[in-house]
Amino acid sequence: MMDAITFTATDFHVLKPAILLCLFGCGILLTDAFLVRRIGKRWYNAVTALVAEGAVILAVLQHMSDVRSGGPISGLGGSILIDGFGVFFNVIFVLAASLAVILSARYMEAEGEHRGEYYALVLFAQAGMSIMATGNDLVVLFVALETMALSFYVMVGFLRSSKKSNEAAMKYLILGAFSSGLLAYGLSVLYGIAGSTSLEKVGEAVAARPEGDWATILALITTSVGLFFKIAAVPFHMWAPDVYEGAPTPTTAYVSVASKAASFALMIRLFLSAYGSAADAWIPLLGAIALVTMTIGNLAAVTQSNLKRLLAYSSIAHAGYILLGLVAANEAGMRGIAIYILAYVFMNFGAFALIAALRRDGEAAEELDDLNGLFARAPGYTILVAIFMLSLAGIPPMAGFYGKYYIFLGLLQEGYYVLAVFAALYVAVAAYYYFRVIRACWLQKGSETPATLDMNLGTRVALVGSGVLTVLIGVMPQRFLDLAGESVLATLR
Numbered sequence: 113m114m115d116a117i118t119f120t121a122t123d124f125h126v127l128k129p130a131i132l133l134c135l136f137g138c139g140i141l142l143t144d145a146f147l148v149r150r151i152g153k154r155w156y157n158a159v160t161a162l163v164a165e166g167a168v169i170l171a172v173l174q175h176m177s178d179v180r181s182g183g184p185i186s187g188l189g190g191s192i193l194i195d196g197f198g199v200f201f202n203v204i205f206v207l208a209a210s211l212a213v214i215l216s217a218r219y220m221e222a223e224g225e226h227r228g229e230y231y232a233l234v235l236f237a238q239a240g241m242s243i244m245a246t247g248n249d250l251v252v253l254f255v256a257l258e259t260m261a262l263s264f265y266v267m268v269g270f271l272r273s274s275k276k277s278n279e280a281a282m283k284y285l286i287l288g289a290f291s292s293g294l295l296a297y298g299l300s301v302l303y304g305i306a307g308s309t310s311l312e313k314v315g316e317a318v319a320a321r322p323e324g325d326w327a328t329i330l331a332l333i334t335t336s337v338g339l340f341f342k343i344a345a346v347p348f349h350m351w352a353p354d355v356y357e358g359a360p361t362p363t364t365a366y367v368s369v370a371s372k373a374a375s376f377a378l379m380i381r382l383f384l385s386a387y388g389s390a391a392d393a394w395i396p397l398l399g400a401i402a403l404v405t406m407t408i409g410n411l412a413a414v415t416q417s418n419l420k421r422l423l424a425y426s427s428i429a430h431a432g433y434i435l436l437g438l439v440a441a442n443e444a445g446m447r448g449i450a451i452y453i454l455a456y457v458f459m460n461f462g463a464f465a466l467i468a469a470l471r472r473d474g475e476a477a478e479e480l481d482d483l484n485g486l487f488a489r490a491p492g493y494t495i496l497v498a499i500f501m502l503s504l505a506g507i508p509p510m511a512g513f514y515g516k517y518y519i520f521l522g523l524l525q526e527g528y529y530v531l532a533v534f535a536a537l538y539v540a541v542a543a544y545y546y547f548r549v550i551r552a553c554w555l556q557k558g559s560e561t562p563a564t565l566d567m568n569l570g571t572r573v574a575l576v577g578s579g580v581l582t583v584l585i586g587v588m589p590q591r592f593l594d595l596a597g598e599s600v601l602a603t604l605r
Contacts (some may be wrong), residue, residue: 121183123192125247126187126192127192129242129431130242133236133239133530135241136244137231138232140232141232142170144228144232148226152187170226191248192243193248196416199376200245201244201374202242204453205370208457211461212461214570215461215570219504219571220362222471225270234263237260237366240256240257241377243259244256244375247378249311250299251309252514254296257374259287261288261342264367267359268280268358269359270359274358277358279354281355282353292338292510294338295334297334297336298330298331298332300416301330301334302331304327305327305331306318315386328390333397336394336398342371343435344428345432346405346409346432355424358416361464361478362464364420365461365464368460374468375544380438383568398439399436405432406432407426407432409425409427409432411541412428412544413545417479418480423467426546429538429542430456434515436523439523440526444576445519445522445523449516450596451593452516455503455515455591458503458577458579459582460497462499463563465574469575470564471564471566480552483549483553486552487554489564494553496575496576496579497553498550501546502546503582505542510586514584514589514593520536555592
């Protein structure tokens, strides 16, 4: 006879962020359906979503207090684990969702698609990501991943009248379903090995298997393929350029940052917990994938003239760099991953915020040539473009430099000199195409009908805030390194 399942106050406590997000998401849907004519839709959905983000921030701060006072908290029979690692990534998700909401109001209004469903999907996606960062169970992690993915599929195709948006959503859905199937198969093999879905018990069962065990290798390969798709690692990157180009620009920014951060959170937990004893098998795999990902991402970005496709291939290359931190799997590597993802939120969102503001004759302007002569029209925003591009390239003293520095340091400490050398060489390649963007803004002459910047207060806040934080992390890195690094280092202990 099975024991009765009880839902305790602790279970509610650890699920509070996800519950709040889902409740506010449902509230937005109901309000948009029944009250939008009375209260107006221009600000209501954005304000409601921001209130939800504020509630989640309070919940995360409460978790941080609990973690400091009594260590990690577990709920639902150990399926959810609130520790420094989960808190750090939840803060990342809050930042990404807040920037997406701020950026979306004006953009969606200009596209004629300013509807409440969009903001509800942002919150549902964040609910899934919140569990991805704190999940400690195979089933919980998979359900959370699919909650995030399903929300993103709809958000990518949100521009109903745009063929590019519809095509991007269809490609994302089909390829995403394929990768989810492989991931589910790999997780089921792990369950067969351990007889449990708990990450700790799976890790113990994998450690008890002989070296080179075929079942472990099969599970490792299939789960890796599913996760490689989520982070757009080569050769499972083919969806990224089309999805980034076709999706609404705020959605592109949100997917590029939040989805990547959540997928890396899941990957770090899975590889260091479940596959920790099989490091000799997965480190060469991740190293090879990281090298190929950096190669394809950087070389393909050099040839792009569309800004969103350029940033898509740039995002692929960044996934390769972050993978190298997991290859190192030491203190420096984990610090590098933490500060890299934190900086990536601001520098990538800043770049996409500018693209979202560019318009010509009421239509989005997304080509590199649309930046020509921007300095003459908007010198302040041109300086921000330079900040974002320099940070993405990893040029000191911008925030992006420290992520690469600590990842390179981690590789050198573990003796992966070849990977470190290739990664350093690709920084020069990346600098070339990022400087193309800077050159267009500062040195190229504008056309007779230049693109204009269509901004409201929210877009300005997103741009300026992202720029200030990108510089601040670079100028005062130690404070951010201590906060982010210590959180992620919990996975190594």
